[in-house]
Amino acid sequence: MSTIAIVVPIYNEAENLTALVERLNLIAGRLSDEHGVTTSYVFIDDGSRDGSFDLLARTDFQGRSVRLLQFSRNFGKEAALSAGIEAAADVDAIVMMDADLQHPPELVLDLVRIWRAEGTDSVYAYKEDRRASEGWLKSALTGGFYWIINRGTRFDITQNAGDFRLISRRFANALRQLPESERFMKGLYGWVGFQQRGVPMTPPPRQHGVSSFNAWRLVALSFDAMTSFTTAPLRLMGVAGLVIAGLSALYGLYIVIERLFFMSSGIGISSVLALVAFFGGIQMIFLGLLGEYIGKTVLEAKRRPAYLLAQDITLTANPEIAGDKATGNRASP
Numbered sequence: 001m002s003t004i005a006i007v008v009p010i011y012n013e014a015e016n017l018t019a020l021v022e023r024l025n026l027i028a029g030r031l032s033d034e035h036g037v038t039t040s041y042v043f044i045d046d047g048s049r050d051g052s053f054d055l056l057a058r059t060d061f062q063g064r065s066v067r068l069l070q071f072s073r074n075f076g077k078e079a080a081l082s083a084g085i086e087a088a089a090d091v092d093a094i095v096m097m098d099a100d101l102q103h104p105p106e107l108v109l110d111l112v113r114i115w116r117a118e119g120t121d122s123v124y125a126y127k128e129d130r131r132a133s134e135g136w137l138k139s140a141l142t143g144g145f146y147w148i149i150n151r152g153t154r155f156d157i158t159q160n161a162g163d164f165r166l167i168s169r170r171f172a173n174a175l176r177q178l179p180e181s182e183r184f185m186k187g188l189y190g191w192v193g194f195q196q197r198g199v200p201m202t203p204p205p206r207q208h209g210v211s212s213f214n215a216w217r218l219v220a221l222s223f224d225a226m227t228s229f230t231t232a233p234l235r236l237m238g239v240a241g242l243v244i245a246g247l248s249a250l251y252g253l254y255i256v257i258e259r260l261f262f263m264s265s266g267i268g269i270s271s272v273l274a275l276v277a278f279f280g281g282i283q284m285i286f287l288g289l290l291g292e293y294i295g296k297t298v299l300e301a302k303r304r305p306a307y308l309l310a311q312d313i314t315l316t317a318n319p320e321i322a323g324d325k326a327t328g329n330r331a332s333p
Helices: 014-035 052-057 077-087 107-118 130-134 136-149 169-176 185-192 215-229 232-262 269-302 319-326
Strands: 002-010 037-045 066-071 093-096 122-127 161-168 196-201 309-315
Touching (some): 014 037, 014 107, 037 052, 037 077, 052 066, 077 093, 077 161, 077 185, 093 169, 107 196, 161 169, 169 185, 232 269
Parallel strands (some): 122 196
Antiparallel strands (some): 066 309, 093 161
């Protein structure tokens, strides 16, 4: 009999947890009946302030094995996913998903079916039509981000794929070997390789609460991802420097020729100031980007842990109760 662990990071999702657990319990019952799969849960509370952890501690998981982790503060989703993968070390596969119900729990059945039928190491869900759900601007910016981050690498980070995925035991073991604390999970999924397959998904609208990933946080996350996972921006800086230097040399040659052979007057001071301001801005951008890379290097050199736990609660499975409730019947007293 195969075993899987469903890993769910939590951050201020108290309004969604009851419905999420109810649907997960139904899915776990079907996995047991249809595929002979035993399901456990790992919930990681990433510093919630709405009582999410206390609500989980009181929740009825129908006798299944559950591990509840609470961070000492908010460390971010990447750290929460890493903690979940570390906690689920003794299962055949791990399913990672969000708690806001925009990752439909019912899709877990398809992920497990493909994994068992094909032996795929990673079965991930991707947005079938990103523009329809996010708009053309965000979709275009996302496309530009992936274009930059995939430049010059020996692997591709799948566009439109998130953290909703199933990974096999050896895939999870490979992720556990990676020592960095500044983690970009989507990049690590692509870096470790193995056999991977995508499943199309159309995320439903969020029912409760507001996403913590506003525009500014998404931009900051994009910079963190690029500076911690690829040197492509540095290469683009070098190319841009060569282009600007070449154009400046050609323009300087043009001014000399125009002055010597055509006796025309030079350009005005306003044009010179505009050019100085432009190139000064370019230099500041490049220096800021270099500073991001240096900062990442300093953080990695400190070797701080990716997260700290405040609580770690394990609820041991009761096979008789779990089996009875999975089929919709209550155990006899």
